[in-house]
Amino acid sequence: xxxxxxxxxxxxxxxxxxxxxxxxxxxxxxxxxxxxxxxxxxxxxxxxxxxxxxxxxxxxxxxxxxxxxxxxxxxxxxxxxxxxxxxxxxxxxxxxxxxxxxxxxxxxxxx
Amino acid sequence: xxxxxxxxxxxxxxxxxxxxxxxxxxxxxxxxxxxxxxxxxxxxxxxxxxxxxxxxxxxxxxxxxxxxxxxxxxxxxxxxxxxxxxxxxxxxxxxxxxxxxxxxxxxxxxxxxx
Numbered sequence: 506x507x508x509x510x511x512x513x514x515x516x517x518x519x520x521x522x523x524x525x526x527x528x529x530x531x532x533x534x535x536x537x538x539x540x541x542x543x544x545x546x547x548x549x550x551x552x553x554x555x556x557x558x559x560x561x562x563x564x565x566x567x568x569x570x571x572x573x574x575x576x577x578x579x580x581x582x583x584x585x586x587x588x589x590x591x592x593x594x595x596x597x598x599x600x601x602x603x604x605x606x607x608x609x610x611x612x613x614x615x616x
Numbered sequence: 617x618x619x620x621x622x623x624x625x626x627x628x629x630x631x632x633x634x635x636x637x638x639x640x641x642x643x644x645x646x647x648x649x650x651x652x653x654x655x656x657x658x659x660x661x662x663x664x665x666x667x668x669x670x671x672x673x674x675x676x677x678x679x680x681x682x683x684x685x686x687x688x689x690x691x692x693x694x695x696x697x698x699x700x701x702x703x704x705x706x707x708x709x710x711x712x713x714x715x716x717x718x719x720x721x722x723x724x725x726x727x728x729x730x
Contacts, residue, residue, distance in 0.1 A: 537716035548618065548706060549659075551718030594659065598716060602672030604649070604661040 509597045511607035518585045519615050525581040526610040528595030532576035537598040540569055540580055543609065544591045552580075552593075582612075590614045619643065622707050622722035630730050634695040637725045641688055641709030647671070648690040649719060650682055651706040659706070665690055666712045694727070702729045 510529045518524045530538065537556045541549040553562040558573040566583045582589055592609040599605070619642035627635055641648050650662040661674035665684035676682075679697075684690040694701060704726050708719040 539716075539719070548721035548723050549708075550618075551720065554716050554718050556716060596659075602664060603674055604664075604672075606651075606659040606661070608658040 509595060509605045509607040511593075511595060511610050513610060514608070515611045515613070517613045517615055518582075520585055520587060522585055523581065523583045524585060524612070525579050526593065526612075528578045528580070528597075528607055530576050530578070530595070530597040530605075530607075531599075532574060534599045534601070535573045535576075535597070536600045536602070538571055538573075538578050539596040539598065539604075540578070541594040541596065542591045543594055549594060580610075585612075585614045587614050587616060618720040618722065620645075620707060620709050620720050620722035622705075622725050624725060625723065626726050626728070628728045628730060629697060631697055631699060633697050634693065635697065635727065637692040637694070637705055637707075637727075639690045639692070639707030639709075639722060641690070641707075642720050645709035645711055645720070646688065647710045647712035647717075647719075648684055648688070649708040649710075650676075650690070650692050651708065652703045653706065653724075654700075654703040662692070697729050699729050702727060 540552040543549040555571040560571040592611045594609045596606045621640040646667045649664045652660045662676040664672040682692045704724045706724045708721045710717040710719045
């Protein structure tokens with residue numbers, strides 16, 4: 506993988522359900538993996554910065570895992586709420602400090 | 617409020633012109649990043665400065681240049697503007713240093729080329 510790919514592109518989830526989505530990135534030249542939450546008409550908000558293989562981070566109902574050897578990260582949301590509706594972006598930071606963003610997963614929470 | 621200030625919020629100009637976008641980072645942040653978001657593309661990394669020095673360069677066109685001043689604010693200069701330069705330009709800042717830190721985004725400058 507030369508680029509950063511996020512799947513699915515879009516996701517509809519019933520309120521109260523849990524969900525997860527994927528960020529795939531190159532497994533070489535890894536420096537860090539960032540997750541952002543981007544609400545409509547706002548600017549991206551940092552969720553996690555992950556650097557070590559096997560890292561797991563948690564913030565309230567949102568958590569993320571990292572596998573640098575195979576080049577993927579999962580973002581999990583437990584018990585989805587309407588305020589979780591947003592686009593979730595991941596960004597791969599290389600060892601030369603260049604940054605590549607995925608196109609995001611757009612999450613819609615259905616009441 | 618992220619603490620990152622971008623001005624102006626909106627800019628409308630014509631092809632061939634030159635504009636300057638300004639960014640003031642969060643207090644204490646030494647790194648500044650510039651990104652471009654076009655309609656059909658995701659966020660594209662343009663350039664990073666750390667404490668006044670260029671640190672990394674992404675997909676920045678030769679017609680574009682940036683700098684970070686001693687007071688740590690940064691400017692992105694776009695010249696010989698083309699219709700395709702219409703986009704939302706974000707600035708972000710972080711503490712900087714050896715360990716990767718979260719980036720805090722400004723509200724962006726929307727540039728429209730007529």
